Amino acid sequence: MADDCIFCKIAEKAIPSTIVYEDELVVAFKDNNPQAPVHILLIPKKHISTVITLTHDDKELVGHMFLVAASLAREQQIAQDGFRLVTNCNQDGGQTVFHLHMHLLGGRSLTWPPG
Ligand code: AMP
Numbered sequence: 001m002a003d004d005c006i007f008c009k010i011a012e013k014a015i016p017s018t019i020v021y022e023d024e025l026v027v028a029f030k031d032n033n034p035q036a037p038v039h040i041l042l043i044p045k046k047h048i049s050t051v052i053t054l055t056h057d058d059k060e061l062v063g064h065m066f067l068v069a070a071s072l073a074r075e076q077q078i079a080q081d082g083f084r085l086v087t088n089c090n091q092d093g094g095q096t097v098f099h100l101h102m103h104l105l106g107g108r109s110l111t112w113p114p115g
Pocket residue numbers: 006017030031032033034041087088094095096097098
């Protein structure tokens with residue numbers, strides 16, 4: 001766990017969140033400022049700052065994250081209509097929490113391009 005990382009603290013249950021899925025590698029919880037009817041954040045338990053700091057050792061973890069995201073989309077009943085997976089990176093990408101995460105957004109028609 002990285003010091004002062006809010007998502008490490010969520011993964012460790014040191015601060016409260018609404019967890020919707022957990023296994024040995026990842027935790028998924030509800031975003032506390034939802035941008036869509038379904039807005040879930042999926043994080044690795046291991047602290048990784050950004051997508052840029054991923055290494056080849058993380059290949060299996062990243063594949064697992066996509067599979068869990070797809071499973072959550074089915075569970076949340078948004079798989080058929082569609083949804084979006086987003087990972088923001090650094091300043092121009094709009095990343096505000098520097099622990100790798102995927103946003104799972106759905107439940108409404110999402111516009112493109114993003115702002
Ligand atoms: P990003 O801007 O891509 O780094 O996304 C960070 C997301 O984390 C934002 O959508 C925030 O609303 C969300 N967030 C920040 N703190 C918490 C928290 N304690 N519990 C749930 N979601 C959070």
